[in-house]
Amino acid sequence: MTAAARPSTGAEVLIRCLEREGVRYIFGLSGGAAIPIFDALVDSKIELILVRHEQGATHMADGYARASGQPGVVLVTSGPGATNTVTGLLTAQMDSSPVIVITGQTNSENLGKDAFQEADVTGITYPVVKHSYLVRDAAEIPRVVREAFHIATTGRPGPVLIDVPKDVSQGPCDAPFVDRVELPGYHVPGAAALEDVESAAELIARSRRPVLYVGHGAVISGAGKAVIALAEKLRAPIVNTLLGKGAADEMHPLHLGMLGMHGTAYANKAVTSCDLILAIGARWDDRITGKVDEFCPRATKIHIDVDPAEFNKVLRPTLCLLGDARIVLEQLLPLVEPLDTAEWLAQCKEWRRRHPLKYLKKGGLRAQHVLDRLDALTEGRAVITADVGQHQMWAAQFCRTREGRRWITTGGAGTMGFGFPAAVGAWFARPDQEVWAVVGDGGFQMTLCELATAAVKKAEVRILVINNNYLGMVRQWQELFFENRLSGVDLEGNPDFVKLAEAYGVPGLRIRRPGDIDRKLREARAHRGGPVLVVAEVVKEDNVFPMIPAGAPIANMIIEPPKHRLEKPHGST
Amino acid sequence: MAAPEPSAAAAAGPRRSQRSDVHTISLYVNNKPGVLVRVALVFARRGYNIESLVVSPAARGDFSRMTITCSGDRETLEQIIKQLAKLVDVVHAIDHTGDDSYETEIALVKLESRLDRRTEILQIAEHYGAKVVDYGPESLMLRVYGDSDKLDAFLALLGPLGLSELVRSGKILMARGLAET
Numbered sequence: 016m017t018a019a020a021r022p023s024t025g026a027e028v029l030i031r032c033l034e035r036e037g038v039r040y041i042f043g044l045s046g047g048a049a050i051p052i053f054d055a056l057v058d059s060k061i062e063l064i065l066v067r068h069e070q071g072a073t074h075m076a077d078g079y080a081r082a083s084g085q086p087g088v089v090l091v092t093s094g095p096g097a098t099n100t101v102t103g104l105l106t107a108q109m110d111s112s113p114v115i116v117i118t119g120q121t122n123s124e125n126l127g128k129d130a131f132q133e134a135d136v137t138g139i140t141y142p143v144v145k146h147s148y149l150v151r152d153a154a155e156i157p158r159v160v161r162e163a164f165h166i167a168t169t170g171r172p173g174p175v176l177i178d179v180p181k182d183v184s185q186g187p188c189d190a191p192f193v194d195r196v197e198l199p200g201y202h203v204p205g206a207a208a209l210e211d212v213e214s215a216a217e218l219i220a221r222s223r224r225p226v227l228y229v230g231h232g233a234v235i236s237g238a239g240k241a242v243i244a245l246a247e248k249l250r251a252p253i254v255n256t257l258l259g260k261g262a263a264d265e266m267h268p269l270h271l272g273m274l275g276m277h278g279t280a281y282a283n284k285a286v287t288s289c290d291l292i293l294a295i296g297a298r299w300d301d302r303i304t305g306k307v308d309e310f311c312p313r314a315t316k317i318h319i320d321v322d323p324a325e326f327n328k329v330l331r332p333t334l335c336l337l338g339d340a341r342i343v344l345e346q347l348l349p350l351v352e353p354l355d356t357a358e359w360l361a362q363c364k365e366w367r368r369r370h371p372l373k374y375l376k377k378g379g380l381r382a383q384h385v386l387d388r389l390d391a392l393t394e395g396r397a398v399i400t401a402d403v404g405q406h407q408m409w410a411a412q413f414c415r416t417r418e419g420r421r422w423i424t425t426g427g428a429g430t431m432g433f434g435f436p437a438a439v440g441a442w443f444a445r446p447d448q449e450v451w452a453v454v455g456d457g458g459f460q461m462t463l464c465e466l467a468t469a470a471v472k473k474a475e476v477r478i479l480v481i482n483n484n485y486l487g488m489v490r491q492w493q494e495l496f497f498e499n500r501l502s503g504v505d506l507e508g509n510p511d512f513v514k515l516a517e518a519y520g521v522p523g524l525r526i527r528r529p530g531d532i533d534r535k536l537r538e539a540r541a542h543r544g545g546p547v548l549v550v551a552e553v554v555k556e557d558n559v560f561p562m563i564p565a566g567a568p569i570a571n572m573i574i575e576p577p578k579h580r581l582e583k584p585h586g587s588t
Numbered sequence: 589m590a591a592p593e594p595s596a597a598a599a600a601g602p603r604r605s606q607r608s609d610v611h612t613i614s615l616y617v618n619n620k621p622g623v624l625v626r627v628a629l630v631f632a633r634r635g636y637n638i639e640s641l642v643v644s645p646a647a648r649g650d651f652s653r654m655t656i657t658c659s660g661d662r663e664t665l666e667q668i669i670k671q672l673a674k675l676v677d678v679v680h681a682i683d684h685t686g687d688d689s690y691e692t693e694i695a696l697v698k699l700e701s702r703l704d705r706r707t708e709i710l711q712i713a714e715h716y717g718a719k720v721v722d723y724g725p726e727s728l729m730l731r732v733y734g735d736s737d738k739l740d741a742f743l744a745l746l747g748p749l750g751l752s753e754l755v756r757s758g759k760i761l762m763a764r765g766l767a768e769t
Contacts, residue, residue, distance in 0.1 A: 137622060141629055146676040149621070166676060200618065200679040324670035327663075 025153035026055040026184040029117070032160035033061060035192060038088050040064055040079065040443050042072035046092025047132060048119030051184040053090070064443065064472060067464035069096050071436040073103020074462065076114045078437030081423045082398055083444035084235075086113040086167050093119045094132030097139075097178075102430055104143040107174040109427025110258060111231060113167040114174040123151065123180045136178045145173030150180065153188035161193045170203040171322040172235060204321050206346060207338035214334055215293075216350035218315050222291035224359045225251040228274065228303075231258035231426070232296015232321060232340045234419040239263050241344035242295060248348065250356045252363050254282040256297050258426040261416030266395060271363060272372075272415070275303040277408040280370035280561045280574050285363050287569050291315040296340040299329040300427070301566070301586060309568035319343045370561075370574055372412050379554040380528055382406055382481045386413040388532045389451065389479065392540065397449040398441050400424060402434030402458035404488040406481035408559045410453045421448075432461030435478060439465060442474045449540065450475065456482040456509055466519040469546040477539045480512050480550040483557070491558045496583045516548035526551040610639065611665050611685040612761055614769050615654040618677040619645060627654065627678070630671045636660045640693075640758030651679065653769070655760045657736075682768065684761055689769070691761040694733040697746060698753035700726060705749050712749075716742045727752070735759075 023031075029052060033041070042064045045053045056063050066072040069091045076087025091097055097118040107114040121130040137149045146166045148159045156179075163175040219225065227246055233239065233255075242263040246253050253263050254274040265272060274282040286292065292314050297303070299318075304310040307330050316332035318325070319340055326335040336343050374383035386409050389397075395417040401407040401424040416422040423441055425433040438452030459480050469476050490504040513523030522542065524535045526549060539549045562573045565586025573581075617623050624643060631638050642655045658665070665683065672681040684691075697718075701709060706728070713720065713730050716738065722729035732742055736759055743754065763769045 138625070141622075141626055142633065147622075198676060201676050322674070324667070324674050326670075328667055328670075 022187040022189060024051060024055065024184065025156055025179070025186055025188040026051040028153065028156050028188045028190060029160065029179065029184065030055040030059045030061065032157050032192065033088060034059060036160065036164045037085065041088045041090045042066055042075040042079075042440065043090035044069050044072060044092070044096060046096045046119060048093035048121055048181045049090060049096070050119075051181060052117065052119065052179065064468065066436075066468050068462065069099035070102055070432060071462050071465040071468065073100045073114060073116065074106065074430075074433045074436035075440030075443070075465070077103060077107050077112045077433075078400060078423055078440030079444045080107075080113045080440075081437070082420050082441035084420065085444070086115050086164060087440060089114065089116040091116070091118055092132065093121055093136070094134045096132075097134055097136040101140060101143060104140055104174045104176065106425050106428040106430040106433055108143045108145065110425065111172050111235060112174065113172040115163055115167055116174060116176045118176065118178050119184070120149070120178045120180040122182045124182070126180070137176065140176050143174070144176050147176040147178070149178045150183050153183045153186050154190040156183075156188060157190050157193040162196050162198060165196045166198070166201065170201075171232075204323075204338045205342055207319070207336040207343045209346075211334065211336045212343065212346045212350060215317050215336060215347055218317060218334060219249065219291060219293070219351050219354070222315065222354060223356060224288060224290040225249055225354060225356065226285050226289040226292050227251055227253045228286070228292050228294045228297050229253060229255040229259040229262045230295065230297025231256065232319075233259055233262035234296075236296060236321070236339045236341040237419065238295060238341035238344055239419050241341050241348065243267060245344055245348055245351070249351060249354050250360060251354065252285055252360065254278070254286060256300070256303060256426070257411055257424065259297060260411060260422040261419045264417045265415035266417060269360075271367065273411050275300075276305070276563045276565070277412065277559050277561065279372060279412065280572060281363060281366035283561065283563070283569050283572050284366045284370070286311055288362070289314050291317070294318045294320070294332070295344065296320060298325045301329075304329065305563050305571070306566055306568040306585070309570070376529060380526065380551060381557060382483070382551065382553045383409050383413055384529055385479070385481070385526060385532055385536075385551045385553070386410050386453065389453075389536055390414045392533070392536055393449060393451070397421065397451050398423065398438075398445055399451045399453060400434045400438040400441060402454040403429045403431045404455045404458060404486070405483075405491065405557070405559050406453055406455045406487075407434075408488075409481075414453070431458035433458070435459055435476075436462050436465045438476045438478070439469050439472075439474050442476050446475070450477065452476055452478045454478065454480055455487065456480055456484060456506055456512070457486045460509075463515070466516065466521055466546065470519050470521050473545040475543065476546045477542070478546060478548040480548065481553055482509065482512060482550050483553050483555050484509050485555060487557075488559070490556070494556070494558070495577065495581050496564070498580070512548060512550040521545065522547050524549045609659045609661070611658055611660075611683060612691065612759060613656045613658070613669060613672070613681060613683050614761060615656065615672060615681050616646065616679040616769075617652050617654060618679070619650050619652040620677060623652070623677045626675050627656075627672060630668055630675070631658060634664055634668060636664060636668060640756070642758045642760050655758070657759050680768070684763065687763070689761045689763045691735055691759050692733055693736050693739055693759045694731065694757040695739050695743065696721070696755045697730045697732070697743065697751060699728045699730070699746060699750045700752045701728060701750035709746065709749050712742070712745050718742065
C-alpha cells in the first residue's frame, strides 16, 4: 500500500464512469478548463481521438453512434470549444442520435463573471439537447453520467450535454458509482396498448392499397426484420424516408425506395394513391408530406412512434400507437392477415417500370453514374455516409441500403460538413466494414481539417468528393425557381482535392470521365491502412429529379427536367 | 392511443367566463436550476405568450409546482403540453382549461387618491372583500383575492380612482376531489 494514496479527482471519477458505460473512444479537443479531464484520460483505456475542430468531434461521435447503436462521446473545453459543438448537437437532436457532449467550464466561483473562455453553455444549448447538466458538486458525477447515458440511449434517443466546472473536475471526489436511475419525469415506452394494436389490425384488414412508410425509428429500434415480415405477410409495398434507408432491405422486391421531395417517382405515386399508410418510426416531415392538407388525404393513417409528442404534430392520423417500433410491429404481426393486394402491387410495379431512376451516361461525367457504380461494386453492403445537397440525394437514390446503420446522413438539420467526420466515427464503430463518405465540394470544405485526424488514426475511410464547383442544390433551386439568377453558389477557388489530400499524406485519386469510374473506385476499395480520397470532377450543372417543390402536393412531382418556368415554392426551405 | 377529435376538448366548455384562447396548465417539476428556462423555451419557440407564471415548492421539497396561464390557439397548445411533458425534469403537465378546478389569484393595488374619493374606494373594496393593508395620508394599498375575472372587474372599477400600481400574483389552481393537479 502506498503511503501517498491521494483521493480521486472528479475528472478521474468521470472517466471511470465513462469506462463503466462501455465507452471505448472519446472524440475531443482540449483547452484550459478541460485539462484535468484530459489528464485523467492518460491513465484510461479509453482512446482519445484528437480532432482538429470540435464540430468534427460531434459529427464523429454521431457517426459512431449511428453506425453502432452505442452512444458517441465528445470531450471539449469551455467557451468556444463548447459553442463549436452546437451544430453537432442540433444535428444529433434532429436525427435522434445518442451523443454525449462533455464540456469543460470555468471554475464555479467564476460562473457568470465573464471569466476567460466562459460561456453559458447549458443556456446556449437548451434548445438542441434532449437533456443537460451543469455539475455543481463532484459528488453528483456518477449519478449525472449514469442518467446522461440512460437518457441519451433510451426512448427516442438524443444528445445530452454535461458541463463540468474546472474546480469540480480538479477537486476531490469519493462518490460511489451509481447503477440505478431515478427519473420520475422520464418514461420509456415499450409495447403499445393492446386495444390500439387491435384497432390497427382492424384498419389494416380493410385496406387494399397499403403502404409501409418506414423512418429512422425503425432503424433505431432494429425493426428491420419485423418490417419485412409485415410487408411480406400483408403483401404491402415499403417506402422509406432518407433516414429510414436500410431499416428494411431496399433491394427487397416489395421495396419502392425513398419517398419524398427527391424520392423515387414510384414511391411517391404509391403514397399518393394508397388507401392506408402505416408510419413506422417516421414523423411526417415536410420533406415527405409536401403540402400537408393534400398528403394522401383519403388514406387511413396509422402512426407508430416512441415519442408521443410526434402524434398530431404535423397531421392527425386515424390511429396512433405509442411504443417501440420493433415491439409494436411484433405485436401487430400475429393479428393481421394477408391482404388482397395483387392489383395494387401490379400497379406499383408498372410505376416502377415507367418511371425508373435514370441519368445520362454521355456528355460528361455524372454524379449519378459514379454513385450507381459505387452501389454496384459494393452491392449495398458498405457503410455510406452522405453530407448535404445534390450528392446526398443522388446517393440516397442510387446507393441502395440493405440493412440498418449502413446509411448515415444528416436529415433534419441538413448540416453541411457532417458527412466526412461522420464516416470517420462510423469507421471507429465498424472498422471491419467498408466505409465511404460521399460528400460535395462545398460541405467537405467545412470539416476537411479532419483529414489529419483520419490520417493519424489510419481510419480506412474512402472519401468520394462529388465536385461540381457549385453549391449545387441551391444552384438547382435558383435555376428552376429563380430564373437562373445565380447568387452565392459558385465555389470558384476550390482547391485541387487530390493535392489537398496528398498534403495530409492521404492518397488522392481523380475520376474525370465515365471510363475512369470503375478503375478508380476499385483502387480506392483496395486501399488499406488509412483514408483515401477520390474526387469525381462531375458536370457543373445537373439537377436532382424527381423533385417535389417545397410545400407543393406530392402530385406536383417533377419527374423530368421541366420545359417551362416554375413558380417559386411555397415551402420555407 | 386513439387520436382525440380536435373538437372534443373544446366542446367540454369552460366552467366560468374564461376568454376562449386563455389556457391554464399546471406542471409538476423537479426543483432544480434551469427547469424554468426549459419550460419557458417550449413556449417561446412556438411564439406562445405566457401571461402568468407561478412557481413554488410542492409538498415534497424536491419538486415544484408551476401554474401557467397562456394564450394562443389550441392545436399549438396541445403540442406545447406534449413537449413540456417530454422534458426530463417535468414529471407531468396537465391542461386544466375548462375543467373543474379551484383557482385563485391575489392582487395588491396602490391608489394615490384624494381624501374625497376614499369613501367610494372603500365601498368598492368592501364589496369585493378587499382588505386595506396600508393606509397613508396620500395613498392606500388594497389586497384582494379571488378568481381572475373577479380581479379584472375590481380593477376596472378602481381604474379611474387613482390606481397607480398593480401587482398580481398570477393564477394558482388545484384540481378538486382526488383528481391530480
